[in-house]
Amino acid sequence: xxxxxxxxxxxxxxxxxxxxxxxxxxxxxxxxxxxxxxxxxxxxxxxxxxxxxxxxxxxxxxxxxxxxxxxxxxxxxxxxxxxxxxxxxxxxxxxxxxxxxxxxxxxxxxxxxxxxxxxxxxxxxxxxxxxxxxxxxxxxxxxxxxxxxxxxxxxxxxxxxxxxxxxxxxxxxxxxxxxxxxxxxxxxxxx
Numbered sequence: 376x377x378x379x380x381x382x383x384x385x386x387x388x389x390x391x392x393x394x395x396x397x398x399x400x401x402x403x404x405x406x407x408x409x410x411x412x413x414x415x416x417x418x419x420x421x422x423x424x425x426x427x428x429x430x431x432x433x434x435x436x437x438x439x440x441x442x443x444x445x446x447x448x449x450x451x452x453x454x455x456x457x458x459x460x461x462x463x464x465x466x467x468x469x470x471x472x473x474x475x476x477x478x479x480x481x482x483x484x485x486x487x488x489x490x491x492x493x494x495x496x497x498x499x500x501x502x503x504x505x506x507x508x509x510x511x512x513x514x515x516x517x518x519x520x521x522x523x524x525x526x527x528x529x530x531x532x533x534x535x536x537x538x539x540x541x542x543x544x545x546x547x548x549x550x551x552x553x554x555x556x557x558x559x560x561x562x563x564x565x566x
Contacts, residue, residue: 381545386508389500392538394432401432404536404559409438413446415555415562416493416532420447425463425491425529427453430478434534436495439557444468451489453514454481461514462488477510490522493530496553501533505552505565506544519551530554 396404416439418424426440427433440450451463455475464482472480496515500508509515522529533556546552555564 379545379547382508383511385541385544386499386511389508389539389541390432393499393536396432396536396538401435401536405435405438407559408434408534408536408557409442411559411561412439412557413442415557416443418443418446418448418493422448422493423451423463423489423491424448424493424495425451425453425489426466426495427497427534428472428480429497433497434536436534439495439534440466441468448493449489451491452481453479453518454484454486455479455514459513459517461518463491463518465489477512490525490527491529493532494519495557496531496533498533498535498539500539500541500544501535501553501556502541502544503565504544505533505554505556506546506550507533507553508544513549516549516551520549523551532557 424443426436429435444450450466452466453461454464455461464486466482470482473483475481498507531553533553537558537560
């Protein structure tokens, strides 16, 4: 599932814009994003939410995840199985995390695999229609497609900074659209 050259250009441009944010700007934007997220994302006791641990200059969803846990959510993180597949393993606050590759960490193999009902999805770029550009590996699209094949349809919430929005993402047949986007300026749903 190679990424198109147009997607690569958009990805590189938006990642450069994100990298250009100062640490202070990122922290302020992250605080705002967390507040909007806690106000908009309703969870019930035991509802499974997948998050992610930030790499490089990504939004840090850990404060949002901690707030959702306090509201009763059960958390999980992606765990890379091989060059094409991920699963979502339970993430406990005192869990041992292991290197997964690409600068990411996730729960060890003994952590239970969970099926997320809400997914906080990392991305490099997004548009106003809910299309996203990931990092080019297709892990999330494949994992979500496998869930769909099992009759599971988690709510997909992209997590990003406003500077990562583009006018239009060239969507391909394998791309799976987001249900919503959460940025420092608020929570938007897509039709």
